[in-house]
Amino acid sequence: MEVVIYRTYEEISMASAAVVADVINSKPNMVLGLATGSTPLGLYTELIRMHKEEGLDFSHVSTFNLDEYVGLSPDHPQSYHYFMHENLFKHINIEPQNVHVPSGTTSNYHAFCQWYENRIEECGGIDLQVLGIGSDGHIAFNEPGSSLGSRTRIKTLSKETIDDNARFFDKREDVPIYAITMGVGTVLEARKLILLANGANKAKAITDAIENPVSSMCTASALQLHPDSTLFLDTDAASQLKMREYYEWIQAKKPGAPASS
Ligand code: F6R
Numbered sequence: 001m002e003v004v005i006y007r008t009y010e011e012i013s014m015a016s017a018a019v020v021a022d023v024i025n026s027k028p029n030m031v032l033g034l035a036t037g038s039t040p041l042g043l044y045t046e047l048i049r050m051h052k053e054e055g056l057d058f059s060h061v062s063t064f065n066l067d068e069y070v071g072l073s074p075d076h077p078q079s080y081h082y083f084m085h086e087n088l089f090k091h092i093n094i095e096p097q098n099v100h101v102p103s104g105t106t107s108n109y110h111a112f113c114q115w116y117e118n119r120i121e122e123c124g125g126i127d128l129q130v131l132g133i134g135s136d137g138h139i140a141f142n143e144p145g146s147s148l149g150s151r152t153r154i155k156t157l158s159k160e161t162i163d164d165n166a167r168f169f170d171k172r173e174d175v176p177i178y179a180i181t182m183g184v185g186t187v188l189e190a191r192k193l194i195l196l197a198n199g200a201n202k203a204k205a206i207t208d209a210i211e212n213p214v215s216s217m218c219t220a221s222a223l224q225l226h227p228d229s230t231l232f233l234d235t236d237a238a239s240q241l242k243m244r245e246y247y248e249w250i251q252a253k254k255p256g257a258p259a260s261s
Contacts, residue, residue, distance in 0.1 A: 001223055002230040003210060003247040005238045009198045012232040013042025016130070016194055019230070020047060021056055023128045023192070029060040031120070033129030033187075034088070035140075036065065036080045039196045040130055041087060048091040058094040062123050064116075065101040066131070066140035066187070070154060070178035072104045078168050079104060102152070102180040109180060113152040117186065129190035133197050136160040137205040137218030141181035144217045148225075150183030184222050193229040195220065197237040206233060207240040 006012050020043070023030050034040070050056035065080055074081035081101045089099060100119060106112040120126060131139050136158055142150060143158040156178055157165075166172040187193070197206050209220035210231065223229040238244055251257060 017046035039132040067181040068102040069176040126190035142219040198234040
């Protein structure tokens with residue numbers, strides 16, 4: 001698990017976009033796992049810039065989103081289908097048939113979840129998964145108590161997540177209670193994981209994920225089990241880490257790191 005701390009959200013966005021671009025450039029038909037929410041917006045803006053100004057090519061890339069609200073149709077402004085279309089897909093040269101976002105309106109969720117898992121496998125597995133983290137420590141919508149071996153399924157959102165996400169809806173009552181989400185086990189099978197977090201409201205969850213024991217009570221702590229996971233944090237999100245100085249020292253001593261003044 002690598003922890004990288006930056007001063008600003010912009011720096012997290014640039015650094016994580018560079019990692020995504022690097023994987024696309026070394027494997028043009030890579031499979032990219034995507035997250036929604038506020039955190040990856042800067043990353044998506046930078047990927048769009050790289051596509052428009054530097055020719056970053058998505059024409060052979062396939063994508064799989066982590067989750068979708070149950071009951072929201074793809075054209076609902078708060079659906080994750082809509083979010084991804086508006087904030088990334090419509091600005092890049094991705095082929096629509098290569099885009100996968102869980103269905104919030106299927107008539108058979110069980111069959112859909114199995115199909116989604118199979119589809120990931122058919123595409124060769126996820127090469128790089130982008131993650132955010134909930135203030136309750138969730139990754140995707142794997143709320144506290146989710147099995148660390150869980151697969152794509154329907155999950156009931158926690159009260160904390162409903163409160164956090166109410167900012168996107170007219171009123172709290174409009175936030176769906178259920179989501180369809182990749183499981184922790186599904187996420188852990190990606191070859192590379194990057195988790196982005198900014199802001200003081202993520203500081204406790206980040207400390208639980210990095211420095212406390214692996215536990216289903218903070219599903220992001222499962223990243224400790226992954227052989228290639230990197231967390232991009234701003235100083236606020238990193239503010240409760242006990243070993244913060246050590247992580248910064250490791251970063252400064254990395255081969256190729258800028259010499260300190
Ligand atoms: C969204 C997702 C969630 C978010 C998390 C943080 O696809 O999987 O786990 O990453 O809830 O959301 P923001 O970035 O809005 O704080």
